[in-house]
Amino acid sequence: MQQESGVSPDGVSLSPGCVLCHQGAKMVLFVTGRCRRTCWYCPLSRERKGRDVVFANSRQVSSPAEAIEEAESMSALGTGVTGGEPLIVLDRVVEYSRALKEHFGPEHQIHLYTGLAPDEAALRRLQGLVDEIRLHPPHECWPDILDTDYARSAVLARELGFLVGIEVPALPGIGALAAALPLLDFLNINELEWGETCADAMRERGLEPEDGVHNAVLGAREWAAELPRDPKVHFCSSVFKDSVQLRERLKRIAANTARPFEEVTDDGTVVYGVLEPAGPVDEFLASLDGDDYMVCDKTIEMAWWVLAEEGAGLPGRKYVVERYPNGGMVVEVTPL
Structure with missing residues (x-):
């Protein structure tokens, strides 16, 4: 069953996963650092990139039970599953998601971030475990988004009861994704961020940090403005992630563990x-x-x-x- 979305102060419709992220109430479950794609803007740290490791927030774990301990430490109301590419380890995603749902109940909201376009077989394995699918189509396919497997996967996932969105970093040409809005429940744009493992690739493209304090890349906000003002479109700034989302999550953990x-x-x-x-x-x-x-x-x-x-x-x-x-x-x- 699809869950109701929330609304931000500026009138943007937020997915249930984003609502919980705003509250710092979502645990981040990093299920693997492996990925078959080589996106030049990938911000993963050297500690995680390319490595088949599992982290619950910043804690490396080796079992669903340890992930549940971390979720309990912050009174998590949901979990965001990410990577690398989570669908490379679909069995692991299913195992951890099932354990979280069984422990916390079906209301524990789980979203999955993937750079692949899951087919019907994969989606059916995720039914009842993952509530929200966040697709990350590669930059090169944005101009023809309606002719891709991502569009077909979005339609199928909604038919199967998932909330479905696209979530990508702000890059030039992002306006082309507006064509997919009728197929989606939301379109999340993350401010492009400078990272230790992608810094050289960014310099090669003439990019630079916005300032010396935050990780935002200069110009990313202007690229995001290519998209129309639409209740489904949500821009998530680097400052928000650092200053609000992380802080609220830490406060929840501190309240339980101090x-x-x-x-x-x-x-x-x-x-x-x-x-x-x-x-x-x-x-x-x-x-x-x-x-x-x-x-x-x-x-x-x-x-x-x-x-x-x-x-x-x-x-x-x-x-x-x-x-x-x-x-x-x-x-x-x-x-x-």
Whole structure:
């Protein structure tokens, strides 16, 4: 059964998957880095590109059970399946999607991003597991989109009950995809992004980053403007992905996983103090409640303000750590 779409403040009709992404409520399930295409603009990192690995958000996993753990850590309401090319490992997509649906229930919304045009056999295997198909036709076929297998796949997928859209980066000539709008439920345009593995290809084409802060490529917004204003067309900016989508996802994870002494910031990171003792600290620890600190090998972690205010005279190195939640990447370390 098709799920209802949402509407953005500017009147654009958003797919259910996009609505959940806006809320940071979707886990990203990267099922493989393998892909038979060689798109020059592919932004995958060296850690993932071409490698047959599975990640749930930023955590490498080896089973559906581990992916479910990650989804639970952020109270995920849905999952976006991506790659590489997910349909190269269709059995894996089916296995993980079924496990997520069985664990969280049929309302756990799953969308699949694919650079292939799935045929009826593939679509029927995905029925009841994937709610939304996001097709990524290659750049060279955009001028003749209605004569491609992607158009035929879109029609068939809608007949089988999937929500169907095209999702591609903003590139010159994107206006040609307007011809496919009657076949689709949505058309998502992602702002073209600079990446470590595609930087050389972008330089060869005379492209450059929009500024020194974000990954957006200069000119991508103007290319996206080739498409008509239509409720089905949605432009997703690089800034939104970095500043809103990721932040909301981190906040959901932090709310579920932060230790009692960690401060959760507005950006979804956690902050705590670290003491590397150079002498006895038993008396100091005895003055704290058990939830106020954690002994970790050669360090003691605690509320940063407790360390700053009450541990000032303690011997040893003291500093404040800001990091992504659930043991994620360290953002900043500040000495005390």
